[in-house]
Amino acid sequence: MTEQVDQAVLALLTPDALDLTDAEAALAELAHHSVDVGELYFQLSRSESWALEDSIVKDGSFSVEKGVGVRAVSGEKTGFAYAEQLSRQSLLDAARAARSIARSGGDGRVRAGKAQPVSPMYDGIDPIPGLAEADKVALLSRLDQVARAADQRVSQVQVRLSASFETILVMDSLGTLAADHRPLVRLDVSVIVDSNGRRERGFAGGGGRFDLATLSGYGEGLAREAVRTAIVNLDAVNAPAGPMQVVLGPGWPGVLLHEAVGHGLEGDFNRKGTSAFAGRVGELVASPLCTVVDDGAMFGRRGSLSVDDEGTPTGETVLIENGVLKGYLQDKLNARLMGVAPTGNGRRQSYAHLPMPRMTNTYMRAGKHDPAEIIASVEDGVYAVNFGGGQVDITSGQFVFSATEAYRIRKGEITDPIRGATLIGNGPDVMSKISMVGNDLEIDRGVGVCGKDGQSVPVGVGQPTLKIDEVIVGGTEA
Amino acid sequence: MTEHGNEKRQELEALVGRILEVSARHGASDAEVAASEHTGLSVTARAGDVETVEFNQDRGFGVTVYFGGRKGSASTSDASDAAIEDTVRAACNIARYTEEDTYAGLEAAERMASTVPDLELYHPQPFTADDAIARALACEQAAMDADPRVKRSDGATSSAHTSTRAYGNSRGFIGSQHGTRWGLSCMVISQGETGGMQRDYWYTTARRLDNLEQPQAVGRRAAERAVARLNPRKAPTGTYPVLFTPDVSGGLLSSLIGALSGGALYRKASFLLDSLGREVMPSRYSVTESPLEAGAMGSSAFDGDGVATRAQAFVADGVVASYVLGTYSARRLGLTTTGNGSGVHNLDIAGPTVSAADLRRDMGTGFLVTEMMGQGVNMVTGDYSRGAAGFWVENGEIAYPVEEATIASNLADMLMHVAAIGDDRDRRGNVRAPSMLVEGMTVAGVQA
Numbered sequence: 001m002t003e004q005v006d007q008a009v010l011a012l013l014t015p016d017a018l019d020l021t022d023a024e025a026a027l028a029e030l031a032h033h034s035v036d037v038g039e040l041y042f043q044l045s046r047s048e049s050w051a052l053e054d055s056i057v058k059d060g061s062f063s064v065e066k067g068v069g070v071r072a073v074s075g076e077k078t079g080f081a082y083a084e085q086l087s088r089q090s091l092l093d094a095a096r097a098a099r100s101i102a103r104s105g106g107d108g109r110v111r112a113g114k115a116q117p118v119s120p121m122y123d124g125i126d127p128i129p130g131l132a133e134a135d136k137v138a139l140l141s142r143l144d145q146v147a148r149a150a151d152q153r154v155s156q157v158q159v160r161l162s163a164s165f166e167t168i169l170v171m172d173s174l175g176t177l178a179a180d181h182r183p184l185v186r187l188d189v190s191v192i193v194d195s196n197g198r199r200e201r202g203f204a205g206g207g208g209r210f211d212l213a214t215l216s217g218y219g220e221g222l223a224r225e226a227v228r229t230a231i232v233n234l235d236a237v238n239a240p241a242g243p244m245q246v247v248l249g250p251g252w253p254g255v256l257l258h259e260a261v262g263h264g265l266e267g268d269f270n271r272k273g274t275s276a277f278a279g280r281v282g283e284l285v286a287s288p289l290c291t292v293v294d295d296g297a298m299f300g301r302r303g304s305l306s307v308d309d310e311g312t313p314t315g316e317t318v319l320i321e322n323g324v325l326k327g328y329l330q331d332k333l334n335a336r337l338m339g340v341a342p343t344g345n346g347r348r349q350s351y352a353h354l355p356m357p358r359m360t361n362t363y364m365r366a367g368k369h370d371p372a373e374i375i376a377s378v379e380d381g382v383y384a385v386n387f388g389g390g391q392v393d394i395t396s397g398q399f400v401f402s403a404t405e406a407y408r409i410r411k412g413e414i415t416d417p418i419r420g421a422t423l424i425g426n427g428p429d430v431m432s433k434i435s436m437v438g439n440d441l442e443i444d445r446g447v448g449v450c451g452k453d454g455q456s457v458p459v460g461v462g463q464p465t466l467k468i469d470e471v472i473v474g475g476t477e478a
Numbered sequence: 479m480t481e482h483g484n485e486k487r488q489e490l491e492a493l494v495g496r497i498l499e500v501s502a503r504h505g506a507s508d509a510e511v512a513a514s515e516h517t518g519l520s521v522t523a524r525a526g527d528v529e530t531v532e533f534n535q536d537r538g539f540g541v542t543v544y545f546g547g548r549k550g551s552a553s554t555s556d557a558s559d560a561a562i563e564d565t566v567r568a569a570c571n572i573a574r575y576t577e578e579d580t581y582a583g584l585e586a587a588e589r590m591a592s593t594v595p596d597l598e599l600y601h602p603q604p605f606t607a608d609d610a611i612a613r614a615l616a617c618e619q620a621a622m623d624a625d626p627r628v629k630r631s632d633g634a635t636s637s638a639h640t641s642t643r644a645y646g647n648s649r650g651f652i653g654s655q656h657g658t659r660w661g662l663s664c665m666v667i668s669q670g671e672t673g674g675m676q677r678d679y680w681y682t683t684a685r686r687l688d689n690l691e692q693p694q695a696v697g698r699r700a701a702e703r704a705v706a707r708l709n710p711r712k713a714p715t716g717t718y719p720v721l722f723t724p725d726v727s728g729g730l731l732s733s734l735i736g737a738l739s740g741g742a743l744y745r746k747a748s749f750l751l752d753s754l755g756r757e758v759m760p761s762r763y764s765v766t767e768s769p770l771e772a773g774a775m776g777s778s779a780f781d782g783d784g785v786a787t788r789a790q791a792f793v794a795d796g797v798v799a800s801y802v803l804g805t806y807s808a809r810r811l812g813l814t815t816t817g818n819g820s821g822v823h824n825l826d827i828a829g830p831t832v833s834a835a836d837l838r839r840d841m842g843t844g845f846l847v848t849e850m851m852g853q854g855v856n857m858v859t860g861d862y863s864r865g866a867a868g869f870w871v872e873n874g875e876i877a878y879p880v881e882e883a884t885i886a887s888n889l890a891d892m893l894m895h896v897a898a899i900g901d902d903r904d905r906r907g908n909v910r911a912p913s914m915l916v917e918g919m920t921v922a923g924v925q926a
Contacts (some may be wrong), residue, residue, distance in 0.1 A: 050576075053745065058579045060572035061551035063540075064565070076524075081533040084555045097533045100607060133575040156745055192746050192858060199746060201858045239863070241886060241922035242715040272524070274632050274667055276674060352536060391851045391865070395667055395677035396707075398881055400852035400865035422854040422863040422884050424922075474854070474863040474884025476920045478716045 008179030047164035113177025124181030178311030202230025206445035239475025245381030251442035254461035267334035276397035286431030296360030303460035314344035363462030367437025438465030490644035506543035510647035513539035518639035523614035591780035599657030620697030678703035713923030719844035724904035740807020749860030761796035769823035776908030782820030
């Protein structure tokens with residue numbers, strides 16, 4: 001037994017007078033039907049947030065969620081039930097509901113779990129009590145002052161501070177026993193600026209799996225950044241419409257990779273043959289300048305996990321190497337059905353949701369070009385440095401992402417800011433049109449939320465500056 | 479899903495009452511509590527067999543305590559006495575640190591809903607996992623059989639959910655409602671002899687199981703939609719009329735409501751600031767809500783503040799007749815709540831309608847949009863730029879499917895340029911939009 005598991009048992013089972021033998025009894029109940037694997041996922045999550053507007057801290061909230069998800073897998077079939085009340089009875093009831101997917105007649109045998117030591121990807125310390133309430137409130141007020149002082153055109157400031165701490169314990173009938181203690185903090189600043197009747201918004205946020213003292217250190221920079229982006233957009237001119245050369249800035253614009261390739265490389269879509277990338281391992285699916293990886297084992301990042309939600313240690317998975325498709329992101333179910341190893345990408349929103357293959361931190365490795373050289377190479381195009389969100393249809397490969405800060409490039413020079421515009425393209429097609437990759441890899445500041453099948457999980461993205469030779473820009477100037 | 483709804487409502491109302499008492503004991507000058515319980519079953523079939531069977535059961539409550547103008551909130555999924563104590567204490571602790579907000583607090587008692595009429599939202603009936611499996615399998619089979627170009631399935635899902643919600647506050651209001659939601663959806667993938675794969679889906683949802691579309695009809699519709707998208711081309715770049723089908727036109731009405739909502743207005747985060755009494759749409763259109771409509775998907779007798787809902791127009795004859803206000807945003811703007819503390823209920827656009835075929839004829843040459851992608855809406859400025867797929871229409875007839883296009887404009891202009899609406903209102907959701915024809919948008923695709 002590892003220290004992580006001992007602590008998780010203490011947090012999750014002991015308060016309800018349960019222990020690991022009760023959990024094993026529920027796994028045995030699952031195994032009385034002919035299931036391939038039965039699994040229990042215990043979770044306790046505590047979260048807190050504070051919100052400022054009108055220069056006062058108006059709202060604060062605290063929440064506790066606790067429960068167990070019980071899953072039975074037989075071939076491609078999954079039975080799932082969960083319970084909020086933890087008791088011997090509720091575990092058995094959930095197990096009986098979940099196993100209804102499989103025929104009776106299992107032998108009830110369960111392999112006793114033995115936890116493997118795992119190196120944690122963050123300090124497993126609850127961030128919530130790490131900063132006194134009065135200091136949290138003072139931080140929000142200070143950021144309000146910093147934002148208002150940054151420019152007299154600032155008319156509204158909203159600041160939100162969020163912190164959560166989640167303990168998970170996962171065990172299955174094949175001997176998995178693992179636990180994780182996950183802090184997550186985030187700070188968001190949004191502003192409205194008003195100048196001669198024209199109004200614009202600006203936003204900046206950041207965070208990760210660390211403590212609030214570390215996060216507060218970034219606060220003033222975020223406040224000034226939110227104001228800067230709003231002021232830039234006050235002067236924005238209409239965006240062009242139609243196919244254009246586009247240069248994407250480093251960091252958060254890596255949402256490109258999340259949408260254009262990441263989702264399409266999730267194991268479930270490829271096992272079912274519904275992804276535009278299905279059956280294409282070994283083929284050239286991007287420009288040879290592109291190497292794209294997913295890495296859940298980056299210390300302290302928003303998408304990082306010590307073990308995934310199925311107990312598999314995380315690590316680096318190379319998705320595309322020099323343009324060639326290398327592999328998919330896998331959870332245990334899809335890895336087993338495809339005959340490959342799980343990659344530590346089995347994630348779930350909570351105990352009340354089923355795990356699926358999901359991204360962690362997805363980024364493109366740095367290339368050779370100086371970013372200034374990339375911009376100088378564009379005769380007429382768009383330089384997009386900040387984005388809202390994106391979306392993809394993994395079957396057709398169509399994806400969009402919406403720029404919130406972008407500029408027109410003319411004759412190799414960055415000129416006017418342009419109004420927010422959506423970019424649309426086809427994943428493999430756009431990836432093959434990447435013609436320059438910068439030497440300035442950055443990972444985003446820690447605000448990504450990925451949605452799939454109605455489940456949200458925190459993720460990271462990143463990339464160096466890169467140039468796409470043609471992508472459709474959705475402006476109003478045809 | 480069986481009948482024990484009223485006991486559940488009473489149980490949740492009693493829970494709300496207990497939490498209000500605990501809040502008072504902790505010294506709160508006021509408090510409000512929302513509690514809910516959802517139970518359900520969701521079954522997915524894929525490739526002719528069961529893929530997942532999920533049993534849902536979610537409970538939880540949230541409490542907000544007020545100490546004068548200071549407030550704090552807390553929530554949990556655990557309704558034990560110990561958890562209630564802990565949760566109320568956590569809310570009170572937060573209220574020690576939040577700052578005095580003169581606009582905070584509960585609504586006046588006389589605006590609370592005095593009665594909670596039966597809106598006929600609760601229609602349980604026995605329904606087992608096997609029943610759900612049979613429906614999902616029949617739906618998927620119909621889709622696969624509909625056309626040889628339907629090559630694979632992404633699954634059909636049959637679901638049944640019951641939710642019970644109770645809300646109460648220290649001004650004496652406690653109310654509860656319950657409802658059922660039945661659903662069936664199907665997603666399939668088509669592929670022709672050349673070209674890539676396309677996916678599309680169809681779904682049906684209703685308060686009553688027997689008001690759902692038949693499983694075979696849902697499957698066939700999903701198949702038709704997926705096949706119709708095969709061999710797409712890019713749209714020409716230029717200024718064209720855009721016809722939004724009811725699946726996607728609801729977004730326009732939702733953006734209008736978002737821009738008229740109190741929260742966006744007091745934060746100056748709306749492109750419709752100071753729009754009361756101003757024309758925002760052509761005068762033949764009104765935008766209304768019908769919260770008390772029996773059996774509808776969005777019905778509710780009271781809002782998130784306990785305030786009685788009412789039928790009302792937000793836009794009447796093209797002119798903004800009312801903002802969309804809850805207690806807090808109304809007070810913040812110096813106005814009175816409109817019973818929209820939890821949004822709008824059963825939103826409609828009213829005005830002269832024409833058939834879908836006539837709408838295409840009216841459009842002549844333009845873009846029929848059946849799917850949109852991405853966010854791309856700036857509510858502060860109204861700037862609008864989103865990904866879109868659908869069909870190119872020439873002389874009123876569908877010419878070819880379109881993908882990889884964007885449509886762009888400004889929401890204020892789009893609303894003023896609604897040229898016609900269809901007679902095909904989509905009643906499956908809370909925003910019941912018909913087809914909407916909007917003139918003068920920028921379409922981006924290939925260079926013209």
